[in-house]
Amino acid sequence: MSKALVVFQKEWLELRLQRGLLLATLGVPPAITVFAIVVFALAGHAPGDVVTRGIPLPPDLIGLSSNEIAQAIVGKQFSVIFFLLPVFIPSVIASYAIVGEKRDRTLEPLLATPIRTSQLLVGKSLSALVPTVVLTLACALLFVAGIALWAVTPRVAGVVITPGWVAVLAVDMPLLALIGIALIVIVSSRVNDPRTAQQVSAVLIVPVLGLLFGQLSGVLVLNLPFALLGALVLGFFAFVALRLATDLFGREAILTRWR
Template structure:
């Protein structure tokens, strides 16, 4: 190949990169254009104006009527609680438009084929994503804040003379904002994975239904919360705001990783070919080495393929181990709290309890012995894996670590009652030496299945990355987790009771 002499463009193109300021400045170029475009669309402007300037007066009229009506029956508390509730509704209606704009902004552009010229510019994926997301939020949020202001003004200046508690107003404004953020960031994820507005609208029900449920919950809290009149706002609403902020962060991360040129242009049709997908998964499960050749023997598979999948799980396994440790410590800390202490007999001899070990096992795991233990562990790990997929991996780190929290708590109670907590060690360690690593691997698989979609490895789409994670999970379940659970259960039913009995002298 010949050497290439680079002649720069006649007009110098500045490529200042990697600072937040530059990213935001570039994103704002997109935002300005998008907002201007939205404000030229009567389908967006019409509802926004109506919801900003017309709907608040309806809400205020309704509040007036309700106040008068319930006052006749001495139930003024209903009116008092309805007024802030209506403030929330006045704020929520306009932000529902943000969903429409977000879906239209992304998938609409794809449909109109206007996205490719934009993707061919030096703007980064993050700049495009941030610029478009902010653009989808600005008009509805302005309408929402405008509507709430109009409603509050009409209340303050109207016959009700209602003065809103500052904390509650701040909460409602924040709730409205995080709800808009959740809807827009969720819509971005949906629109980047679909090829038509029709399919995006259908999938948007995955946002609308939970959000509707959330509004119900918030309404119930506003009516029923014992701290509804608190000047600092309602505690449960603060918790919801915090929870939704975490969801926003996760969705932002997910949105940023799925909003990439490859995904947007590579996907041409929405089609499902499950047979092909399962074939690919099975191929990866059997694959040995980088070229994906199938293993020729079970030994070869165990020697090369399984370690490769374990290697890909390193990060997730590290996080899981830390969370297990944290859960154990949390169990100890909780156990030390006086209000959580168990009334165990102090310093009693444990020798006489040894004979009851078998009965206790039967009570916990039923009469099925090892099979019951395997089924119990399988149920928990399967549930954690399933929920992890829909919670960006977080539920994997909630469900299984609970066991370690309980162990930490029980050990503390043992120690506080004057027993040697080391006595518990053989009861756990004999089978735990296999079971704990197996559970750690299974939890790490679940964590990765959920978390990988928020940041797929470089040069991989979300779908490809998830398929690899799923294939690894299947491989590790077949190769390590299921055999490990069976072996640990056999030890737990046959060996552990004998060891514990021997140690306790029973």
């Protein structure tokens, strides 16, 4: 495990030295969060009952005023971005973690050291996971503060920021990020172009979009049981994906077939 930390520290050091990549990767989520808060604040001042006309309301919005509903819908929509961020933030970092080593020919001396594949991949994955989780949680905190500050009534804040949403964010979001990273690592060890590896994480958008539409339609309710069930399912997939990443990381193939 100590070698995984050594790899993690080196990756983080390299990332810090790549100002452009760092800004592009870690600067966008706060910008999106600020945008979400601004749109949420403006939605509270939407005129009349434009928002609710002809739309069947989910149970948690019934009884709210027109402005409250407008804000709540916008807030709920944007609340899902915190499940999309963990898919996108690590994709650049994780894909360069392996493909970058292959491209720069640094992998052979690295594999010549007494480091196990699992230690290497844990270190690489941590370097993408830690900033992702920290940044997503920081942005989520900012979002919560914005909602609390600019919700037209406390009822709106209560509809957007639910204990279920917090639980899903705390428990499921890191697992979702981990699955994405493991998928990228699997693909990274088989391709030479980091962009190819980045694309694979896009498949995780599908379940996240399902979460968005399910929540808006009232079919899905983000509560503690949902978060725990999600943790079980995602935890299983994360374990399988990490195991696969380790098993499929062919040291020999990478050294002898990649040019």
